[in-house]
Amino acid sequence: MAKQHRVVWDGNMAASQAMRQAQIDVVAAYPITPSTPIVQNYSQFVADGEVEGEFVMVESEHSAMSACVGAAAGGGRVATATSSQGYALMVEVIYQASGMRLPIVMNVVNRALAAPLNIHGDHSDMYLGRDAGWINLVANNPQEAYDLCLCAFKIAEDMRVRLPVAVNQDGFLVSHTAEVGEHLEDADAYGFVGDYTAHNPMLDPAKPVTYGAQTEGEWHYEHKMRQNYALVNAVPVVEEVLKAYSQLSGRDYAPVECYQTEDADELIICMGSVVGTTTMTVDRLRKAGRKVGMVAIRLWRPFPKEALAAAIKNAKSIAVLDRSCPMGTTGALYNETAAVMVENDKSANLINYIYGLGGRDTTTEHLEGIFDDAAECTKAGKRVKPIIQTINLRGKSLSFYE
Amino acid sequence: MGEIKQIKNLKEFSTSVERFQGGHRLCPGCSHSIIVREIVNATEDDLCISTATGCLEVCSTIYPFTSWDVSWIHIGFENAAAAISGTEAMHKALARKKKGYSDKPMKFIAFAGDGGTYDIGFQSLSGAVERGHDFMYVCLDNEGYMNTGGQRSSSTPVGGATTTSPAGRVSYGEKMQKKDMTAIMAAHRCQYVAQVAPSSWKDLVKKAQKAYQTPGATYINAMSPCPTEWKFDPSMSMEVSKVMVDSCVCPLYEIEYDPQTHNYKYTVNYEPKNKLPVKEYMALQGRFKHLFKPEFSHVIDQWQRDIDAQWDYIRRRQDAGV
Numbered sequence: 001m002a003k004q005h006r007v008v009w010d011g012n013m014a015a016s017q018a019m020r021q022a023q024i025d026v027v028a029a030y031p032i033t034p035s036t037p038i039v040q041n042y043s044q045f046v047a048d049g050e051v052e053g054e055f056v057m058v059e060s061e062h063s064a065m066s067a068c069v070g071a072a073a074g075g076g077r078v079a080t081a082t083s084s085q086g087y088a089l090m091v092e093v094i095y096q097a098s099g100m101r102l103p104i105v106m107n108v109v110n111r112a113l114a115a116p117l118n119i120h121g122d123h124s125d126m127y128l129g130r131d132a133g134w135i136n137l138v139a140n141n142p143q144e145a146y147d148l149c150l151c152a153f154k155i156a157e158d159m160r161v162r163l164p165v166a167v168n169q170d171g172f173l174v175s176h177t178a179e180v181g182e183h184l185e186d187a188d189a190y191g192f193v194g195d196y197t198a199h200n201p202m203l204d205p206a207k208p209v210t211y212g213a214q215t216e217g218e219w220h221y222e223h224k225m226r227q228n229y230a231l232v233n234a235v236p237v238v239e240e241v242l243k244a245y246s247q248l249s250g251r252d253y254a255p256v257e258c259y260q261t262e263d264a265d266e267l268i269i270c271m272g273s274v275v276g277t278t279t280m281t282v283d284r285l286r287k288a289g290r291k292v293g294m295v296a297i298r299l300w301r302p303f304p305k306e307a308l309a310a311a312i313k314n315a316k317s318i319a320v321l322d323r324s325c326p327m328g329t330t331g332a333l334y335n336e337t338a339a340v341m342v343e344n345d346k347s348a349n350l351i352n353y354i355y356g357l358g359g360r361d362t363t364t365e366h367l368e369g370i371f372d373d374a375a376e377c378t379k380a381g382k383r384v385k386p387i388i389q390t391i392n393l394r395g396k397s398l399s400f401y402e
Numbered sequence: 403m404g405e406i407k408q409i410k411n412l413k414e415f416s417t418s419v420e421r422f423q424g425g426h427r428l429c430p431g432c433s434h435s436i437i438v439r440e441i442v443n444a445t446e447d448d449l450c451i452s453t454a455t456g457c458l459e460v461c462s463t464i465y466p467f468t469s470w471d472v473s474w475i476h477i478g479f480e481n482a483a484a485a486i487s488g489t490e491a492m493h494k495a496l497a498r499k500k501k502g503y504s505d506k507p508m509k510f511i512a513f514a515g516d517g518g519t520y521d522i523g524f525q526s527l528s529g530a531v532e533r534g535h536d537f538m539y540v541c542l543d544n545e546g547y548m549n550t551g552g553q554r555s556s557s558t559p560v561g562g563a564t565t566t567s568p569a570g571r572v573s574y575g576e577k578m579q580k581k582d583m584t585a586i587m588a589a590h591r592c593q594y595v596a597q598v599a600p601s602s603w604k605d606l607v608k609k610a611q612k613a614y615q616t617p618g619a620t621y622i623n624a625m626s627p628c629p630t631e632w633k634f635d636p637s638m639s640m641e642v643s644k645v646m647v648d649s650c651v652c653p654l655y656e657i658e659y660d661p662q663t664h665n666y667k668y669t670v671n672y673e674p675k676n677k678l679p680v681k682e683y684m685a686l687q688g689r690f691k692h693l694f695k696p697e698f699s700h701v702i703d704q705w706q707r708d709i710d711a712q713w714d715y716i717r718r719r720q721d722a723g724v
Contacts, residue, residue, distance in 0.1 A: 025492055025496060025501075026495055052499055053495045058533070059525060060526075062480070062526070063481060063526050066477055067488030069488065070452060070477070070490075075492065093478065096478065202450050202489055203493055204503035208473045208474070209473050210468040210473075211476070212475050213463040214460055214463055
């Protein structure tokens, strides 16, 4: 295991340090709360001569991602950071980045989407980009924001993948929460990420290339399905990189992370900073003799169907937490879980909790309540609540789909 | 700094190595391809090019074909400048790290239509120019959204009939003044800004070379007669271009900004011996046909006054040296 240094950092600083150590060639970015500190930290690295690459402070997120695409096609390592409305403004171009198979890394500090305007965390930006063809990793605390950002470069630039990677972290709860963490020495971190491997660089005049051609009926379908093939088949590469990183750092990661699931009757499936709170809740209930567990989704896209199927196989009741308003249907993580259950002939009582919108607090008490709901279903041998429940919603209580 | 290509005559120029190949699907008589060839063939340095969505992009890179013998990228309609700014930044970063792919000079160009420049790409262009990336931005200005069937843009001239500013029983077509994009780009303190027309090929090539040699962002407004939507016979493109220049509808001029003195130097590169009335230019094109009805004759009269005033203004700036 490599030598490490203890630090106090928040999620933004953790991601910034990983960016510095990866020796990025071009960062093109635009500030937006709550990811602004990443852009500011990186500016300071530039001002202090700690990074050698170009830092392009553009006039919008749309141009940030456009410059990232132009730079990555040029032939070098590229990264950026954004949140919420900025992410929404980028959406057109994030599809271009994946369609051109460019290994850009983006730290997405998750925040609600307006209206109403809200600067606090939820996953509506992450969900907005879920079909954009990016690999999406989820960091649940500052340490993970650092570790996964380093892994992201290695995954994105792997010749078997060549796809952009987003590393998500919850706005404020991760991005602005100071915690003790550990980082690798610069040489070890860079050694892990490795030198950039060029593939069809625009800047090589010996071999001119055309990026972003037009394909109509004859070729579009073939291109998109091959792109999907690369994305779906990135799962084992993600696992390989996470394993290699674990050997270096001693910190284990997997596409789906299980906590006390083996004999659990009731499970919570969730992503983001709520994972830490759920872990504490599981510990508390386990002490009281309750058979409860948690499944944390680390890899949101490509969705790790097989690993999730294995994780839930013994559960009797499953509560799925979505931190985004599903607007007219059930939550996206719920839908993924339901699909995996159908595909595996798995039956369990399934409830969907919409929580934490716009930074609304979710505490161990709330999560205990969810486990109580699930236990009630287990006892009754059927779902006893409407499918969609809310947590800590003020005013009139709301649920959906009897 | 790269080599300046010596160009003696049109034959030599037209037979030089092609970097923008034929076989593309631009309309017969389209001025875009002529302008693009004149610009990319004006240097022997290596090139990286971005192109906004539009006629040039759609017609030059239909997979699995490409007309480009230089590296080229298209992302979207509004971001040709941002895209090439990223590629140029990567070039600088790799050169600094001594990891470049080539030691030879590399030039960067963004091509966009007037829609991608005057309208939807305006912010991206303004940002990239303000940041001082070393690239040439070329607006292929055919005064409307011709790739989507001829809608008006903020470059469409007064009285022009387009599919979204049609002439009708009570309307003479476009009501708004054409935006003065060249002046706007000069106000960004680009060190070199110029207007060109494809028929004046020597002037165009000379200006492209000047732009290649100028550090930072430069802007070329290339007026591009469009047979399909300006409604003239494809064989007439260069004739329309010539009359456009000789009537001073498209004055050939350049503005050089001196960052030391903050002075703007205007140069009129061509003064027609016999300045033609704008009526002759308008009469060549179907998009102005309705203006020749007696009830709309005031539009043509106003055009003449506007063009005269604009021509006078540019020459006064030249004479004043500021």
